[in-house]
Amino acid sequence: MAIELDNNRWKLGFTVGFGQRPRERNVAARDTTGLEQEIQSAKRRFNLPENCRVLSCYEAGREGFSRKDIGTMWLHRFLLHTQIENLVVDAASMEIRRKRRRPKTDRIDLEKMLRMLIRYHAGDEKVWSVVRVPDVEAEDRRQLHRDRWAPTGERNRHINRIKGLLATQGISLSVNRDLPKELNLVRKWDGSPLPPGLTARLLQEYERLQLVEQQMKVIEQEQRLALRQPDHPSVTMARALMRLKSIHINTAWPLTMELFSWRQFQNSREIGALVGLDPVPHQSGETSRDKGMSKCGNARLRSLAVEFAWQWLIDQPDSELSHWYEKRFGKGSRRVRKIGIVALARKLLIALWRYLETGEIPKGAALKTITV
Missing domain, CATH: 1.10.287 (Helix Hairpins)
Structure with missing residues (x-):
């Protein structure tokens, strides 16, 4: 099942696999009772048992999730509550044809989401980017x-x-x-x-x-x-970050609640990609160059990380990361130093992640006493 969300109505698409023409239905926006009724009708139409597995997806947007984080995740949680395996996908990650000017309708988008949903559950996990939804407490x-x-x-x-x-x-x-x-x-x-x-x-x-x-x-x-609730894991992480000189509450709190407390990172690349600080290489034949950073992640965290990197150079001049920056970018032009501070911001986020995961303090970093 795929859902095309709108402020007034939702368009639903049902199918059982490739080659099956989608069953399309419309329900009023936020009508969860009508949504459940259409799901039951689709099961009967395709001669499926009542307890069959249901897979669904919809694009991130105001109703379910927002890239600017102004929406809620209530629809995703509702679908999970009704035993439906739902995915919230990033609309910008969906593949499109660039050969010519493409048509855009809700029906076309619905059919595309159904095809990509089948491909995703068939093993092609890179067909799109799936949004990870936090739990109610983390949100x-x-x-x-x-x-x-x-x-x-x-x-x-x-x-x-x-x-x-x-x-x-x-x-x-x-x-x-x-x-x-x-x-x-x-x-x-x-x-x-x-x-x-x-x-x-x-x-x-x-x-x-x-x-x-x-x-x-x-x-x-x-x-x-x-911060005076030391028993909560997220608060413990925030207090640990505040032990490092140059990190105050307005930096430690958003970094913890947005980045480190509820996300499970597998490697440092995922951290850079989340805040849009991952490199974008361009290589074709003998041409090889770097197109800069992707800027596709959380813009507020990215600006916070860059601001924090400048402060780190002031408060942590003896740290290994500060020495690395001064050696490589310190004598360069203003433009070169700005490029270098972005690289330092990415390294700092990775160093903070390792510090919270393993307790390894960034080399040469000074500590301070926490006052709350």
Whole structure:
């Protein structure tokens, strides 16, 4: 069974193997009762027993899973609860024909998913990428740091808007707690004060900024309270990461909850691929070059890893990884150093994974005392 999800209706496709024309049906979106009824009808249509094995799949999207992690996984869990072996697949990993402009309809997509589902269960596991769905507890623990990511962007927007409005008058001020007082004292190029309308708007932006910063403080306090639960494995991992100098709570918590606590990595390549830091080689005949990193993984974790790599160079100058970076990229141009920091970020994630799995501290890394 394949499911083509939509906000208003779901299109279902049923088949028993290659050469069988799919049985297509429509149900209202989120109508789980109608979905179960159609599954039972398909079993009777194909003369299958009531307890036969049912395989299903659907593309990652808002209803079941989102690449930006804004959706839930309720549909996948519902199908598993009803004894249906379901797969959530990455739509970008599905093969397409590039010979000509291709048609796009729900029926065509449904038939393609059914064919690829049969191939996958026949042993061709590389036919697409399967999304791993976390359990309910692991998903819930990711909400705290994601709740902080949103106000962080809002704070930056408020600060930039305040600075932009001041720049229109040729004024540059620091956005801090003294800003309301400074607005009354600052003068334009001709010695006149700021217009009252502009001053009111700046004060309103400052009030919104204060509200966002207060929300961020509350979230950070909740994170610190969560770190006081040492019996939970994920919290233990986060505290272990915080033992390393240069790793604070806003780095350790998302790395643990998004990357290390509930995923089972088999090798270092999987870590690099998850955050989009894996290399993309291009080799054809005598041509051989590197196309850079894939950038197909979690974008937030990728930016966090790069930011953390810069901080690592500052706080861990005696570590082996810092020496490697300085020796290979330290004397290069600005562009070369930026390329090198991406490589360092990938090496750091792998080193942290080994540290959590085996307890092996990165060579030369300094430790610190945890204060929660």
